[in-house]
Amino acid sequence: MSFRSYKDKIEEGDTAILYLSNNLYAIDVQPEMKNKKGELIENVYQTPFGALKVKTLIGAEYGSRVELSKGWGHVLQPTPELWSLTLPHRTQIIYTPDISMIMLQLDLVPGSIVLEAGTGSGSLTHALIRRVRPHGHVHTFDFHEHRSKVAQEEFMEHGIADFVTAKHRDVLADGFGEELNGKADAVFLDLPSPWVGVPHALAAIKDQGGRFCSFSPCIEQVQRTCLALQEYGFQEISTMEVLQTEIKVSRRTVPVRDLSFLKQKSSTSPVEEKPSSETSYVVGTWPQSTPGHTGYLTVATQPPYARSKAKKSKPENDDDKSSSENGDKMVIDETV
Known part of the structure; x- marks a missing residue:
């Protein structure tokens, strides 16, 4: 029932979204499930970071951290965007x-x-x-x-x-x-x-x-x-x-040459080949590939x-x- 309205805590029967290292999984929050023989057994959801006992989600807050047998993740409120x-x-x-x-x-x-x-x-x-x-x-x-x-x-x-x-x-x-x-x-x-x-x-x-x-x-x-x-x-x-095009914002350092010698009428000092300083800028770059x-x-x-x-x-x-x-x-x- 978690799609009907936003709420703070997970209840039995909800659909919860488990977030694990940029991967999303939809979980039906039911403490028990039927096996191939039709018998009721404890509902355990297997993930790349180990097993999750689904009954432990009941009563937990949406957005909170949940422990797995080999790591941890976050449980999120489902939205049409996450569901898709x-x-x-x-x-x-x-x-x-x-x-x-x-x-x-x-x-x-x-x-x-x-x-x-x-x-x-x-x-x-x-x-x-x-x-x-x-x-x-x-x-x-x-x-x-x-x-x-x-x-x-x-x-x-x-x-x-x-x-x-x-x-x-x-x-x-x-x-x-x-x-x-x-x-x-x-x-x-x-x-x-x-x-x-x-x-x-x-x-x-x-x-x-x-x-x-x-x-x-x-x-x-x-x-x-x-x-x-x-x-x-x-x-x-x-x-x-x-x-959809996502612009990546990053910081780049650009070498800068001191050109103050150009202000003088004559200069006996040769121009140095190496830059005399560096300046950092925040820039936006286009992705190498687009959808x-x-x-x-x-x-x-x-x-x-x-x-x-x-x-x-x-x-x-x-x-x-x-x-x-x-x-x-x-x-x-x-x-x-």
Whole structure:
């Protein structure tokens, strides 16, 4: 329950983050666990610095030092950022640099209703929940039934199931559901064919307008999505790539030569080849290597009452347009 709110001490059932020499481990704080035979045994977590008896964490303060059989570490309060670094990967996940930009571009505030298509491992979902609670809600969908079920169980274990609804649904084929039409402040798509989901996003966003964002690794996906957004009346369409660069601050010593002799009209003393002094500066240096490409973020704004206007201007042959999960057939006409 440690994801629900910040607290001072660890309780049974919490998820704690163990920090060991720049490595992070997520631990379920349960004093006992079942072995392969189904028998209850003492829960002992093995680390590179020895064993940790998990029951000793109960009652300890978050941020405190914990003793291991061959060393020590620190136990931290879980956050969406730390969880994204320790969660079990069921799919490729979105990391903090992209997540922070998504939060900004979707204009989310506490109380917002946001729809997410592509639950995956739940990395972004945890961040969305933290942003919209306590009065907002996240509706997340995944076409893979097992992933959706595991995600829902994970949200319950973390104590945040009140703020999220996880469902098994193929959004590209079936949309978000009639019950969510006109209910969302923002829509996020992490799907192989986000352009197919644009009309479903249009139907889900409120009449007062809202924001749209999609995550795509390939520029061809971005091109199709932008064309679909333009066709369905979205405005302020833009695409960005988030590349995090960390500048290393260090101190460097630079040799300095005394040039005071230049002030004299003539000088009989030869110039010394060696520097006469040194000066120390604080400088910033670029890293030798930078993180590579993750994906493109395409964002757009749905203006107020765009959905009703789109219905009136819907082409007669719109029924002939079909969609599929893999995007074999497009929703849009690329000749436009």
